[in-house]
Structure formats: structure tokens, C-alpha cells
Amino acid sequence: MEVHHHPHLDHKEKPWKEYLLEGLMIFLAVSMGFIAENIREHLSEQSKKKELIEMVSLDFERDINQLEYHKQLAIEKIKRCDTLMLILDSNNTIVNQDKYYRLLTQMQWWWFFNSNNKSRIEADSKGYLSSVENSDLAYSILKYEFFNTDYKSVEDEEMKAMDLFRSEVKYITDHAIFDKYSLLTINFPKTNIKGIKKISPEHIINTKYLLSELKHANSGYIQDVDSMKIFAHKAIENIKKQYH
DSSP states (O other): OOOOOOOOOOOOOOOHHHHHHHHHHHHHHHHHHHHHHHHHHHHHHHHHHHHHHHHHHHHHHHHHHHHHHHHHHHHHHHHHHHHHHHHHHSOGGGSBHHHHHHHHHHTTOOOOOOOOOHHHHHHHHTTTTSTTTOHHHHHHHHHHHHHHHHHHHHHHHHHHHHHHHHHHHHHHSOHHHHHHHTOTTSOOOOOOOBOOOOOOHHHHHHHHHHHHHHHHHHHHHHHHHHHHHHHHHHHHHHHHHHHO
């Protein structure tokens, strides 16, 4: 029987420099992969950040449009207060009944200002709005929120005055007429009927003081709105400079 012998192969040992080079190449490959992954994640995070900050800018623009509406509403409320005070000081027999009751109804119309702040809350929670990240933007948003908080306190002030005003309405109106104008779903034609109920001096003065309180609250709205618009515009400008 034939016996086959495997040839004896001589394996030469690699020089240590080759082992070192191979180890270095593996280390560089792993490191480059790790760095590439970090870069990819960083770029993705920066893209998400840019998208969210741009949404903050868009929400400020929406706030500005809403604030302008509330400013015009406040101006209109002040005019209504002035007109009602003039009516209360005039001869009740010559007052246009339709105008008087429409004004009383319109005085009680109410809309709250609700800031579009969801994107700001999210961006702030991620640290994008910190003073370290951007001091000018952080300052503008801080001032905006300060005047927004003050606006809300003025809303509370107006609501309290409005509750007192509503309590006074029964003393300065005829219920049968007032009830007709309380139906907001019905558009009543204007009339030229003259004369409203005679109001006691005590309730005239009480109503006028309440109207003055409402004027004060609405003038506060106007100041807060103007301040909020200034800092909203500054925040938008800052975002455009940094992210466009």
C-alpha cells in the first residue's frame, strides 16, 4: 500500500512591521466608519434643527397676523366704550335704540389670543433656543414671552371688568329689547327708533367706570401687542440670518 506524505510547507513569520501595519489599517477603517457615522448623524440632526427653527419663524409670523387682528379689535372696543359713555351722558329720549343695544351686545364679544408656541416649546426642550446657542434669538424670544405673559394678565383684568359690566346691564336696558339683540344668529335690520329707558345717575356712573376699566385693559393689549410684534420680528430676522 502506497503511503502519501503531505509536503512539508515552510511558513515564514511576518515581520512585526507588517502586523503593526495591518493593525493600524483595521484601526483606521473602524475609526473612519465611526467618524462617518457621527458626521451622518450630525448632518441629520442639523437638518432637523433647521426645519424646526424655521417652523418657529413661521409660527411667529402666524402670531403677528393674529396679534394685528387683536390690536384692531382692542382699538374698536375702546371706540365702543367712548360711544357708550357719550350715549349715557345724553338725553335718553333721543338715543338711537338700535345703535345702543347693538353696542351693548358687541361689547361682550370676546376672542382670546392663543400663541402658536408648539414649535418654540419643542425647540427649547432640545436646547436650540438657549442663550449659548444664539443669544440674540434667545433674548428676543424671552422678551416676547414676557409681554405675552403680561397680555394674559390683562385678559384676566378685562374678564373681571366684563363680568361686572354684564351685571350692570340689567340696570341700563329693557330686557325685552336686550333679549332680542342677544340672539347673535339672527341678523336684525337696523331701525331708527328713538329712546331708551331712563337710567339712574348711580348706574350711569357705575357703568361709565366699568367702561373706563375696559378701555384701560384694551389700551394694555395694544401696548403688549406692539411689543410682542417688535420681538417677534426680531426673532424672525435672526432666524433668517442664521438659517437661510
